[in-house]
Amino acid sequence: MTARRDFAEVVPQRNSTRDFLEALDAVSQLITDAGEDALARTLMVIGQAARAGAAALYRHQAGGLSAQHVAGWRGDVSLPADVAAKLARLDYRIYRDLHDTLSAGLMLERHVSELLPATQVMLGPIGLQHLLCVPLLDGGELVGFIALAYLDAPRRREAGEPRFLATLANYLALALVRHEAESRLRVNAQRLSTLVGATEDMVFELDGGGMVINVWSSHPALPSASLVGLPLDRAFPQDMAWALRQAMPRALASDGREQFEFTLPRLEGAIYCIGRLQAVPSENGNGRHLVALVRDVTELMREEARRRSMVETLDLLEEAVIELSADGRLSRVSAAWSQLRGGDESDPQSLGQPLSEFVHPDDHATLVRAYGEVLRSGEPVTVRFRLVRAVGEPVWLEAKLLPNWGADGLAQGLRGVLRDVTAAHLSEAHIRQLALYDGLTGLPNRVLLDDLLNQALARARRHGSRVALGFIDLDHFKQINDAFGHQAGDQVLATLARQIRSVLREEDVLARWGGDEFIVMLPDLPDLATLSNVAERLREIARQGVVLEGIETRPTISIGMAVYPDNADNAESLLRAADSTMYHAKAMGRNNVQFYGDIVHLKSIGREHMAIQTRLNHAVLGNELQVFYQPIVNARTGEVSSVEALARWHDDVAGWITPQLFIPMAEKLGLISELSEQITVQALTKLKGWRERGLKQQLALNVSRNLLFSPRFVKNLIATVEEYGLRPADVMIEVTESLALTDHARQSRHLRQLHEAGFRIAIDDFGTGYSSLSQLHDMPVDVLKVDLSFTARLNQEAGRRIMQAIVQMAHSLGMEVVVEGVETLDAARFLQGLGVEKMQGFHFSEPVPAGVCELHMQLGLDGKI
Known part of the structure; x- marks a missing residue:
């Protein structure tokens, strides 16, 4: 009622009291009802009390450069739509006369013609004659104004009327500011409730005695009825209320947050909650209240239990699970990691260390390439490397690496599963060794x-x-x-x-x-x-x-x-x-x-090589090989003392094939025994004919190792010689140095049997084999045939000295010397000077058919000496 008394003191006497009281009631009602209709009614009462044709309320905008139309009463004023649009927002930079006067806290009352041109242009179309603007102030600051428009010139105002309007404007400003503050509070409360509700957390306020003051968000497991005004023992389940009671004294006594936990039993499974209490000042400033935030962590607890179960399961496995940071450092390892490293317990020293610290240096590059490929492609990569153990040899691991994705969608590290594949790796290496490498x-x-x-x-x-x-x-x-x-x-x-x-x-x-x-x-x-x-x-x-x-x-x-x-x-x-x-x-x-x-x-x-081998096989089986003979000459008389039987082959396709080609080929094909037997039979047949014609020369036969190794070779050879009416003394058996002396015991027995039967024994190709003087001394050898490689070096002093040493050694052992490969007269005469008994070579005759050789046997080769 004080407001009414103050207002009555300034009411002009000529206005009716009822008009001013209605204006006051309208403003008072506006304090509790700030709706658009209430504002319009209030402006109508104020306009009528001031005898205006129309009234409008403008709210000062933040920044102070404009005013926004809030509500209005048109009264007798007709307002076109385009003009109403212009009047919805007033730009103070255009209507400076309004801003300058009102911001100073003064009323603006002028005839339209007295206003600035921009203001006249705005108001002219309406037909207004007079304008009265009353500022709305809050703490001396302009928050808006009331505009009263007159179609005719207003009556002359009483002395108290401006004060009446100013007082009325002050009450209106107070009501608007209060309602705006309450509106902001409601909006903020709604925002808080929305934000808290979006978190699915329960947020409420308690006073110091445990009474529920506010509830901003609830939980489905808690009572859905309104909890405000209830003590916590009635508002919440027993376990929750007990936990709150225990935490409240500690929270009220400190400025920090106090945490509490509780479990709510349910048929479908217990609900696990964690809460925090924070002390805050009460709204009236008397004492302290508590704000509680309760979070349902049931799923987190279950997920943690599942994770712990998974970790325990992984710890039972032999495979190690690791997590790496982006720079390759170990951030987490399972129990199997320490087992791979050679320990039985956890290995905390590994955490924070680069994985490469535990990898064999030779495999670092392989691991770096795998890192890069995983981070670049985002796809899993399998790599194999050696892990250095705390004790013992490194083990081979197979690691499957995949990226750890961050919230930004980028790989922030790596995860990996490591498996000991040492046994498999060594087995694979062994198989690879067998597949790709020779076992011997x-x-x-x-x-x-x-x-x-x-x-x-x-x-x-x-x-x-x-x-x-x-x-x-x-x-x-x-x-x-x-x-x-x-x-x-x-x-x-x-x-x-x-x-x-x-x-x-x-x-x-x-x-x-x-x-x-x-x-x-x-x-x-x-x-x-x-x-x-x-x-x-x-x-x-x-x-x-x-x-x-x-x-x-x-x-x-x-x-x-x-x-x-x-x-x-x-x-x-x-x-x-x-x-x-x-x-x-x-x-x-x-x-x-x-x-x-x-x-x-x-x-x-x-490719014809294979064809030659095939034709050689047919030639041996078909007894198509021939025997040529090369004379062995007495070094003093030039007479032919013996002839060496040599195999020759004329191929129908390639012509004459050198024995240096077909003899090794026959050895590889396993035909050398058959070939030797054929040569022996043909040579003995020819020797029998020569004996019948009175020729006394000895026949030299080359014996292959297959024949010499045969247990019945000696008996068969003696029988064959006798079959042709010949004596063993007619035949000289030539065996290579390596063949005669490699198996001393075995070959010595065969050679002694041949020697005792009457055959002469010659060592062929001497100087190219494996002999030693002690072996040579023990062997039943009659003739030493020096290899042609020594004869070829007689043009050198060293070669001549070697030949002299060989001849002297043979003579000291009681052996006859035959030098092969004599191709010049100088060589023949040098060998004569050394005391060589016999010579053989192209200087005297190359291997020739039996008929030509028979002439040499009859006539001799003394012209070559």
Whole structure:
């Protein structure tokens, strides 16, 4: 009622009291009802009390540059739509006369003609004559104004009327400000309730005694009825209320948050909750209240239980599960990690360390590539590496790595499952070793060689370089196997492999082709001169001694070399060219190196090699081989003292085939025994005819190791000689040095039986085998045939000294000397001077048919001495 008394004091006497009281009632009602209708009614009462034609309320906008129309009463004023749109918002920068006066807290009352032009333009279309604007102030600040418009000139105002309007405006400003504050509070409360409700958390307020003051959000498991005004013991379940009671004193006594927990039993399963209490000032400022936030963590607890169960299950497995940061550091490991590392318990020292710290240094690059691939592609990658253990040898692990995705969709680290695959890896390595490497020598086999050769040829094509391929065959290897057994033969092969490997470059490849054959590949060959040097080193290193059962053997090798792209344009052709060249090396007397580029005729053999082997097989089975004879001459008289029977083969397709080619071929095909028997029969038949014609020369027969090893060889040979009416003294048996002396006990027995039967025994190719003086002294040997390789060096002083030493040694042992390969008169006369008894070679006669040889036997060759 105070407001009414104050208002009455300023009511003009000529206005009715009722009009002013209605205006006051309207403003008072506006305090509790700020709706649009209430504002319009209030403006109508104020306009009528002020005898205005229309009234409008404008609210000052934030920033102070404009005013927004809030409500209005048009009264007698007709307001066109376009004008109403302009009046909805007033820009103070245009209507400066309004802003300058009102912001100073003064009323603006003027005739329209007295206003600024912009204001006149705005109000002119309405037909207004007079304008009265009353400011609405809050703490001296302009918050809006009431505009009263007059169509006619207003009456003259009483002295108290401006004060009346100012007082009325103050009450209106107060009501508007209060309602706006309450509106903001309601909006904020609604926002808070919405935000809290969106979290599915229960948020409520308690006073110090435990009474529920506010509830902003509830929980489905809690009572749905209104809890405001209830004590917590009635508002909440017993377990929840008890937990709150326990936490409240601690929360009220401190400024921090107090946490509490409780469980709500339910038929479908317990609900687990965690709550926090925070002390806040009460609204009236008397005492402190508590705000509680309760969160349902049932799913989190269940998820944690599932995770713990999963971790426990993983700990039972042998596979280790790890998590890595983006830089490869261990952030989490399962129990199996420590077992892989060689421990039995957890390994906390590993956390924070790079995984690479526990990986074998040789596998670091592999692991880094796997990291990059996973982070780049986002796809799982499987990698294998060695894990260094705390104690013991490293273990092989197979790791499946996949990315850990972050909230931004980018990989923030890696996860991995590690499995011990040591046994499988070693098994695979063993299988790979068996599949790709030779079990005896450890060298690459044919399969791996084929892959390595194709890789080398591909690089050579790109870089324009050469690749050399050498086919290596161990000479007379079967004699070693036969003499000492296969275990000794394996020892020779393994030793030879090590010797050859020792003179090769790191990038060169030595492979075992099979049996006693090896292949050496020289990639990126700088020049052909290097190839010659390497080939000679291979030949020389192979002659290093190997001791077998106390006997030193010095094996030799035959090598055939071919070069890509000079001699072949692909791997198969290169292998074939090297193989053909190796056969030529054996045909040239073994223990030498031949190059495909130097042997023109081999370039046309190629695939015909197999055809020749087939035709040789038919020739032996069909008894088509012939016997030629080469005289052995008395060094003093020039008479032919004996003739050596030599096998010759004329092929219907290729013509005469050199024995240096078909004899090794027959050995490889297993035809050498049949071939030897045929030569023996033909030679003995011819010798019988010569004896019938009075020729006394001795026949020299070469005996193969197969025949000599045969248990019945001696008896069969004696019977055959007698069958042709001949005596053992008519025949000289020639065996190679390596054959005669490799198996001393066995061969000595056979040779002694032959010697006792009357056959003369000759050691052929002396100087190329494995003999020692003690063995030679014990053997029943009559003749020593010096190999032609020594005769070829008689033009050198060293060669002449070696020949002299051999002759002297043979004579001291009581042996007759036959020197092979005599091709010049000078050589023959030098050998005469040394006391050599007999000579053989092209200087006297090459191997000739029986008829020609018979003439030499009858006439002699004294003209050659």
